[in-house]
Amino acid sequence: MTTGLERLRELKALGRLEAEYDRVAPLLAELTDDPGTSAAADLPRAGRLLAGLDRAAVLAAHPGTPVVTVAVTGQSTVAQLVDPLTAELARHGLLLHPVLGDHGAYLHDLTSEQGLFHGLGADLSLCLLDAETVFSEVPLPWDVAALSRAADDVLERLTGLAAEHARLAGTADGTGGTLVLNTLPLLRRHTHQLVDHRSRAQLGSVWREFNAALLRLTERFPGLAVIDLDPLIAETGPVSDPRLAGYAKAQYTAPLLAAYAREAAHLARSLRGMTKKCLVLDLDDTLWDGILGDAGADGIAAAGTLRGEAFGAFQRTVKQLGSQGVLLAVSSKNDAEPVLAVLRDHPDMVLRETDFVQVNANWRPKDGNVADIADRLGIGLDSLVLADDSPAERAQVRHGAPQVSVVPLDDEPALHVTRLLADGWFDTPRLTDEDRARTGQYRVERERRELREGSGSHAEFLRELKVGVELSAPLGHEFARLAQLTQRTNQFNLTGLRLAQADLEARAADPRQLVLAARATDRFGDNGLVGAVLGHRAADGLHLDNIWLSCRVLARGIEQGCVAVLLERAREAGLAAVHARYRPTAKNHRVRDFYPSLGFEEVSEEVEEELGEDGNGAGVLLRHDLRTVPPVPEHLTIDARIERLDEHDPNDEHDPNDGHDGLGGDRR
Structure with missing residues (x-):
């Protein structure tokens, strides 16, 4: 069977990739929709193909394609980020326009009138930092006190960078968009340059305080995002390859850069108004273990057994999303009354009937059911995400309601949570009180x-x-x-x-x-x-x-x-x-x-x-x-x-948008 990556290569070889760019997102979806595929390796390969696209040709063939301008700079080499970022944006129908800064010149790139990004109007400005951002400031020999002073200096510099970016974002010729920083991983090759355990503990404390202060900058600057690398490292493995770090100044491994690119793409998607609103859930072997129609209410579980506990964990995650404004709905091949009875009374259930804004339990085709849910909620199909363990049901929805995003689950419930959260479908820059009250509003x-x-x-x-x-x-x-x-x-x-x-x-x-x-x-x-x-x-x-x-x-x-x-x-x-x-x-x-x-x-x-x-x-x-x-x-x-x-004086001849596009200079 020909894979999505192979078909992309065929289009590239035929010179048709630009003309048929509308096929790219569905083909990339195939790399991630099947939990058994090697998407981690194939997506960057696809990104390498797509990075060579002629953007003008794509837009000539598909003029409505949204272009995301991303400025990329940092402490060390950043060019390796382009391929995975290209693929991650393309998965969501977005076309990357990358502009790469100079090696180690991120302050100049982002703040100087002679900087590469001045007047660019970037949607995202990615400033990729690493441990050398601090250690390059430390004298030799060094101790924890010297490291602490260097960390304070770097934090002050980054605070100034965020403030200057906020100032420039309000001008016609500034960088615009959202500035993205990241926490700095501390490596063993740094900690073990100190031979005593007490100093290592102090170093760890200083480093974590620095990262915590960096994360807290988002409270002061709404136009700033900070990606926490710790959760990404926990899933991707090693932070760096010593040979690439030493010879090429590439401080991060390809898997970690791919994970970072995915987070950046989620941010770009949410800033584009592409945040999903409703999670539609299958029930049998998705929300609980077992088939309700075959085994009855006593034969299903979401607690009390090894597999049942995994389904319970999934339900708790779903409830957590619902508490933050994600609308929850059900689309299940089942009779309505037994389903409602389970949601009301079954002792294993974390999710109850009141957690859902719509429950469609019937025997109609699933693509029609999700369309009915969207219609009843008054939202577009592209606002829905379906989580389902059945490949056939997922295929039906992809064919009949292609605007709906799909979370591919399988018969391993321990991975349900990971797969649900993998694509950050519901990510938003800020959570509001209205978000938390949304489920109640839709019930009303x-x-x-x-x-x-x-x-x-x-x-x-x-x-x-x-x-x-x-x-x-x-x-x-x-x-x-x-x-x-x-x-x-x-x-x-x-x-x-x-x-x-x-x-x-x-x-x-x-x-x-x-x-x-x-x-x-x-x-x-x-x-x-x-x-x-x-x-x-x-x-x-x-x-x-x-x-x-x-x-x-x-x-x-x-x-x-x-x-x-x-x-x-x-x-x-x-x-x-x-x-x-x-x-x-x-x-x-x-x-x-x-x-x-x-x-x-x-x-x-x-x-x-x-x-x-x-x-x-x-x-x-x-x-x-x-x-x-x-x-x-x-x-x-x-x-x-x-x-x-x-x-305001109506005779004032000054137009506040002079020199702009009529919208205050913001073309986003």
């Missing part, structure tokens, strides 16, 4: 659905729902959720723009910019922060740079109400007009007519070169002359506090 959504189904019309449903909206500047603790909303929202994202927390905080601090958060409630409870508006004042009026709205609350009039209020306030402030833009992406076509439906008229078409990375063709610029302002929908109550519209 079922009550809303029942109200909708029992109402005579959609208008009647909206009147009975009693929607209330608060629109105002974000509170300090809301910026993390606001950033997450911009990164994860795809359907109602009118330009495809995604922003980091630091970007939003910088814009909110600028009196010329308008940053608003929309919070919603209804008769069933609090929906939390569900929308955001980004704009700025200029001499010709108010510019709406983008609007985001969570898919959970679409079609409730919230989006129309917020814009109606903004138009009315702009008219009251004496502004000449309100300007807006729409840029098509792969997923926002349904809101193409949103602005025109509210009285905006198209005034020009944007040139394609101005489009952001998610652009899928030329966008349009629109204008509302404020002569006739649409009313707020009758069923909606809005409490709007938009003081900044009145604070």
Whole structure:
């Protein structure tokens, strides 16, 4: 049987790899979907093939392919990172544009106006550090005190680097994106240069304190991520090969670099709004040991036996994910009543019926079942991850619902947890209170659905729902959720723009910019922060740079109400007009007519070169002359506090986006 890697080689030999780049992700998925394959070796080989691609040719054939620009620098040689990073991004349909820095010149690369990355606008800036980052600063001979002083100096330098990156990220010509550092592994060839055990213990303490302080920098700098190498080393084995470290200054082994590349790709994916929302679980031999239909409730186990304990560990991991906002659902070939009885009463179960937002236990095809789950939750198929032990069921879903990501399980339950967590499908830069409350919100959504189904019309449903909206500047603790909303929202994202927390905080601090958060409630409870508006004042009026709205609350009039209020306030402030833009992406076509439906008229078409990375063709610029302002929908109550519209001088000729792309200089 021809493997995915072999087919990639065939495409390469035929000169078809660029033209058929849309086949790359499914072929790479084959390397990891089967637990028995040698993906650890094959993925970097595939990355080597893909690293030689002509990016321009790929984009000519597939113009919607997202490109991730990654700046790579560090203490030592970093070129070996390109192949595994290329493969890991390609697995998720992303095309890598790597820019490699100079050997050992990471400070200059990242902060100097003459540095290689100045003005690059990188999505990620990977600064790969190693033990030599500290030991190169230590005099010879050295002791623990000298090492401690060197570690303090390096930490101060890295803190300054993070601060400078945060400053530059808010400028038009800065590096942008997210800066990624990593903890430093301490090797035996370092510790055993000290001959007494007491000094070795002190050295270990100093080193761990340094790494802990490095990890804590993420609390101060939202645009910083620090990858902890310890868990990766525990799974991949040796940190370095002494020969490569000595001769080539390559401080890390290929397996460790591959693991690092996977973590970096997960981060890039989450920043692109590609974080998955729902884990769909099979039951028999996935969530518990045994076949419920054959053995009955007494014949299945998730505790009490060797295999049962492994399933129990899997359930505990799933429950932990659910506590952090991952929606849990069931798709199982079983009768519904026995399944619900087990979830309610079986003594082995860690997961209960209340942990799931949807339980589909029936005999319908699994691809149809996962589609039904997505429809009932109001999310896209590409927001689902299926964990299933059956190769046939997985194949059916890959064929019938290819947007769904698949976690391949088999008959070894002790590996279920490892395989579930391997791809970081639910990774997110920041966890918010809204995330933790998400399962409860979706359970309440079922009550809303029942109200909708029992109402005579959609208008009647909206009147009975009693929607209330608060629109105002974000509170300090809301910026993390606001950033997450911009990164994860795809359907109602009118330009495809995604922003980091630091970007939003910088814009909110600028009196010329308008940053608003929309919070919603209804008769069933609090929906939390569900929308955001980004704009700025200029001499010709108010510019709406983008609007985001969570898919959970679409079609409730919230989006129309917020814009109606903004138009009315702009008219009251004496502004000449309100300007807006729409840029098509792969997923926002349904809101193409949103602005025109509210009285905006198209005034020009944007040139394609101005489009952001998610652009899928030329966008349009629109204008509302404020002569006739649409009313707020009758069923909606809005409490709007938009003081900044009145604070700025409308005659100010300075456009805060001069020299930028109209979105404050951020093209992500």
